[in-house]
Ligand SMILES: Nc1ncnc2c1ncn2[C@@H]1O[C@H](COP(=O)(O)OP(=O)(O)O)[C@@H](O)[C@H]1O
Ligand code: SF4
């Protein structure tokens with residue numbers, strides 16, 4: 095008789111599932127709708143990039159699921175870690191999750207490090223919080239973690255105080271602390287924003303080494319699409335508290351279907367194009383999240399806007415398999431380049447600041463949409 099062996103039930107690959115997450119802050123001036131119905135899922139070992147201008151709700155989204163927002167915040171929706179709801183957990187319950195299962199890395203390492211203790215002690219303490227091991231074992235693990243994040247002479251540097259290290263080295267220490275308990279998810283919120291370009295690359299490498307070593311999934315938050323390019327599997331673009339486009343790196347970089355994402359691409363200096371790189375910056379600023387008018391929030395800055403854009407906010411809808419975009423005219427984009435939609439300006443790539451004020455928008459909407467159609 096042949097015996098039939100049944101496979102065990104397939105374990106879900108999804109470690110984090112955020113559904114319709116909204117966050118509002120009551121203020122003296124009214125309700126600030128900082129996050130409006132954000133949904134995304136994160137698979138084991140995957141890197142998700144979240145990109146958007148300052149104030150688009152990237153940090154608030156992550157702080158909400160880490161239980162780190164002020165009590166006044168009104169949070170609705172759901173954020174599940176391995177199927178377990180995180181929203182509504184009390185401080186004690188969240189402390190058991192933070193660090194052990196979900197770890198966060200912030201922009202400024204000095205806010206995460208204690209100036210009065212050597213870094214080795216701080217990493218070892220992170221290990222000891224969630225594990226019953228000896229101090230010696232925790233210290234050895236601290237040295238090992240420093241090696242993983244690429245700190246040379248780790249067995250000596252482990253005795254250093256934070257002020258004895260450079261910004262890039264300090265951020266690596268913070269990454270070492272984040273990975274101390276092999277969390278399944280690491281959330282890095284603008285981890286390289288305060289650093290210069292060369293150091294940025296080293297810190298991103300350290301983050302990647304950490305992620306690979308422990309097999310964690312990573313949410314990499316940045317305002318700079320360039321940071322994400324070589325590091326993310328999928329990208330979510332945020333604007334005015336919402337996801338306005340999401341897809342694979344190729345979807346976003348080669349077939350963006352929402353003018354804002356296209357504009358972000360056009361604002362990226364391309365080193366391969368030499369000193370006379372042509373940029374197409376997005377003019378204007380994001381809207382206030384107090385009393386958002388009806389319609390598409392990108393409307394005042396969008397060269398493709400038409401009447402319908404004033405009337406209704408486009409939903410985030412599928413434009414191709416796994417690729418979502420929120421634009422009434424997403425079907426007319428895809429093959430359009432940033433230069434088709436936004437006005438081109440020539441700049442010297444060595445210049446840090448782009449003179450946005452001196453540019454104007456391409457307003458011949460008909461030309462662009464006909465071309466794309
Ligand atoms: N505690 C708070 N009270 C009121 N508004 C807040 C608070 N925290 C954040 N905000 C507002 O929420 C919006 C989103 O902020 P944030 O998530 O920090 O943006 P990002 O990280 O994308 O730069 C901003 O308009 C910000 O001013
Ligand atoms: S919906 Fe209209 S305003 Fe909004 S991005 Fe699309 S074209 Fe522009």
Ligand SMILES: [Mg+2]
Pocket residue numbers: 152153154283284
């Ligand atoms: Mg932020």
